[in-house]
Amino acid sequence: MYYVGVDIGGTKIAAGLITKDGYILHKDSIATLRERNYSDIIKDIGELVLDVINKGGTKIQDVEYIGIGTPGTVNIEEGKVIYCNSINLTNVHIKDEIQKYIRLPVFVDNDANCAAIAESVIGSASEFMNSITLTLGTGIGCGIILNGKIFRGFSSAAGEAGHMVIEVDGKQCTCGRKGCFEAYASATALINDTKKAAIKYPDSIINNLVKRDLNLIDGKTAFDAAAADDKAGIMVIDNYIKYLAEGTVNLINILRPEVVVIGGGISTQGENLMQPLRKLIQKGIYGGDELPKITIRAASLVNDAGIIGAAMLGRMG
Amino acid sequence: MYYVGVDIGGTKIAAGLITKDGYILHKDSIATLRERNYSDIIKDIGELVLDVINKGGTKIQDVEYIGIGTPGTVNIEEGKVIYCNSINLTNVHIKDEIQKYIRLPVFVDNDANCAAIAESVIGSASEFMNSITLTLGTGIGCGIILNGKIFRGFSSAAGEAGHMVIEVDGKQCTCGRKGCFEAYASATALINDTKKAAIKYPDSIINNLVKRDLNLIDGKTAFDAAAADDKAGIMVIDNYIKYLAEGTVNLINILRPEVVVIGGGISTQGENLMQPLRKLIQKGIYGGDELPKITIRAASLVNDAGIIGAAMLGRMG
Numbered sequence: 001m002y003y004v005g006v007d008i009g010g011t012k013i014a015a016g017l018i019t020k021d022g023y024i025l026h027k028d029s030i031a032t033l034r035e036r037n038y039s040d041i042i043k044d045i046g047e048l049v050l051d052v053i054n055k056g057g058t059k060i061q062d063v064e065y066i067g068i069g070t071p072g073t074v075n076i077e078e079g080k081v082i083y084c085n086s087i088n089l090t091n092v093h094i095k096d097e098i099q100k101y102i103r104l105p106v107f108v109d110n111d112a113n114c115a116a117i118a119e120s121v122i123g124s125a126s127e128f129m130n131s132i133t134l135t136l137g138t139g140i141g142c143g144i145i146l147n148g149k150i151f152r153g154f155s156s157a158a159g160e161a162g163h164m165v166i167e168v169d170g171k172q173c174t175c176g177r178k179g180c181f182e183a184y185a186s187a188t189a190l191i192n193d194t195k196k197a198a199i200k201y202p203d204s205i206i207n208n209l210v211k212r213d214l215n216l217i218d219g220k221t222a223f224d225a226a227a228a229d230d231k232a233g234i235m236v237i238d239n240y241i242k243y244l245a246e247g248t249v250n251l252i253n254i255l256r257p258e259v260v261v262i263g264g265g266i267s268t269q270g271e272n273l274m275q276p277l278r279k280l281i282q283k284g285i286y287g288g289d290e291l292p293k294i295t296i297r298a299a300s301l302v303n304d305a306g307i308i309g310a311a312m313l314g315r316m317g
Numbered sequence: 318m319y320y321v322g323v324d325i326g327g328t329k330i331a332a333g334l335i336t337k338d339g340y341i342l343h344k345d346s347i348a349t350l351r352e353r354n355y356s357d358i359i360k361d362i363g364e365l366v367l368d369v370i371n372k373g374g375t376k377i378q379d380v381e382y383i384g385i386g387t388p389g390t391v392n393i394e395e396g397k398v399i400y401c402n403s404i405n406l407t408n409v410h411i412k413d414e415i416q417k418y419i420r421l422p423v424f425v426d427n428d429a430n431c432a433a434i435a436e437s438v439i440g441s442a443s444e445f446m447n448s449i450t451l452t453l454g455t456g457i458g459c460g461i462i463l464n465g466k467i468f469r470g471f472s473s474a475a476g477e478a479g480h481m482v483i484e485v486d487g488k489q490c491t492c493g494r495k496g497c498f499e500a501y502a503s504a505t506a507l508i509n510d511t512k513k514a515a516i517k518y519p520d521s522i523i524n525n526l527v528k529r530d531l532n533l534i535d536g537k538t539a540f541d542a543a544a545a546d547d548k549a550g551i552m553v554i555d556n557y558i559k560y561l562a563e564g565t566v567n568l569i570n571i572l573r574p575e576v577v578v579i580g581g582g583i584s585t586q587g588e589n590l591m592q593p594l595r596k597l598i599q600k601g602i603y604g605g606d607e608l609p610k611i612t613i614r615a616a617s618l619v620n621d622a623g624i625i626g627a628a629m630l631g632r633m634g
Contacts, residue, residue, distance in 0.1 A: 146463075158572055166483065177566070
């Protein structure tokens with residue numbers, strides 16, 4: 001049997017045909033176009049799922065279920081989004097809506113929970129029973145694994161660490177608060193900071209890298225500039241990692257996991273990101289060197305963690 | 318059988334002779350004098366314990382064990398403090414040291430964990446299985462109860478929510494970080510803010526309340542001034558509750574408990590504190606009114622939660 005995993009993101013929706021052990025047979029993605037009505041989004045997801053099943057060389061009969069990861073808070077039993085601040089999915093009964101297009105069992109959970117499940121089962125946290133996975137994307141997702149299981153909290157709303165204020169009265173966040181972690185340390189925040197630096201420092205390499213087209217700036221641009229010793233690039237990256245460390249240290253001080261996994265596209269920067277991040281985290285955590293060390297790792301499944309974890313929902317959720 | 322509970326605080330050390338059901342037969346306290354060497358502190362605790370047993374009208378033979386709550390991170394199995402940033406107890410084997418004076422079983426845990434156990438078993442969180450208890454004192458303690466049990470995390474170091482940064486590069490904290498929750502929302506922070514306001518606004522009622530002796534300012538002073546419509550007092554209290562709300566919302570967004578219990582002396586302000594706090598929390602939490610409400614309550618055991626919870630350690634810890 002196979003499994004389809006869907007990862008609904010703020011920018012794109014990915015889907016994959018996945019084996020029992022988490023291998024991807026085929027994957028594809030479409031643009032989310034997040035301002036749309038939910039019914040158009042669901043219709044496109046239905047088509048995407050059928051497409052990856054077909055192109056993966058199998059049939060609906062060979063698929064056991066569809067797992068779907070979505071931003072926001074999910075009623076797991078009903079497969080319904082209770083609240084989502086980034087896409088028009090609040091109160092959408094995703095399970096029922098998808099089943100209008102495909103007659104398969106459907107499991108729905110928070111997207112960061114899916115990524116955390118995947119990293120915990122076959123990824124960077126697989127030797128540990130207690131982990132936190134952070135996904136740095138449009139926002140910051142957070143999946144908490146305690147004793148090998150996703151920790152969901154009251155009304156399944158735990159893990160909204162992206163909406164932890166690290167700067168009272170700071171930058172406006174989409175959730176309504178000011179100064180949230182994700183307003184400083186998401187990929188979106190990094191891209192915005194890179195754009196500002198490009199404008200403020202016209203001689204920065206950043207401008208050459210994107211041929212002065214600010215729309216081409218992505219989460220990699222400032223890292224590339226910093227690697228070329230560009231002052232503006234270094235400033236952007238140092239500042240980004242500082243805020244990422246502050247939020248991560250907060251989570252460690254509160255939850256004390258054995259391992260923190262950093263996911264999302266930015267985590268492909270590897271040691272350029274992880275080495276300074278580890279140093280700042282170790283300096284900041286309560287107890288410092290007096291307490292056993294926390295492992296800090298880049299995600300091993302990166303952007304595929306969402307679809308792989310979603311495909312595990314019916315068995316591991 | 319009876320139980321002795323000891324609560325080691327930054328300012329005073331309290332001990333009580335407690336019944337099985339959490340009734341206090343006798344209690345007393347001594348000054349911590351936190352700059353002292355640990356051996357002097359332990360010796361005084363030994364005498365205090367013997368004293369409450371005597372004055373409680375019982376004998377050592379009728380006491381089943383001594384439970385001790387201490388700030389910092391505790392190795393529960395060994396009864397040893399692994400790390401404490403506020404009192405000289407790092408690496409002190411409290412269990413062994415106390416047993417030099419009294420031959421009884423000794424259980425040691427974090428002080429906020431003790432308060433959380435007491436509130437969870439017989440206090441404000443007793444109808445809930447998942448709670449967070451915050452103790453606003455010299456610092457901010459945090460005890461997390463999941464499924465009716467204290468959540469300790471890796472190396473028992475979870476729950477250090479007082480050391481969650483809510484203002485990057487903010488006020489210096491005793492832990493080494495800048496901008497920690499407890500630097501803004503502990504009783505110490507409130508007292509410091511009240512002193513500053515007293516100096517800045519010489520006409521404020523605050524100065525009358527303490528007869529211009531700043532050393533007489535305590536966690537109640539600004540509340541009393543605010544109740545008398547004093548502008549400086551209102552400013553101090555509004556600012557204090559704002560920061561307390563920000564940190565509490567962070568914890569709710571991350572852990573989503575059913576109830577948050579606010580403890581420590583300040584919680585005796587009751588609705589003067591709780592009503593504005595609840596309003597700000599409800600406004601800030603992820604999902605707002607879309608998600609089931611979180612109960613926010615003042616502690617019912619207040620400053621006795623520490624000794625009562627410590628006295629429960631051998632059975633509930």
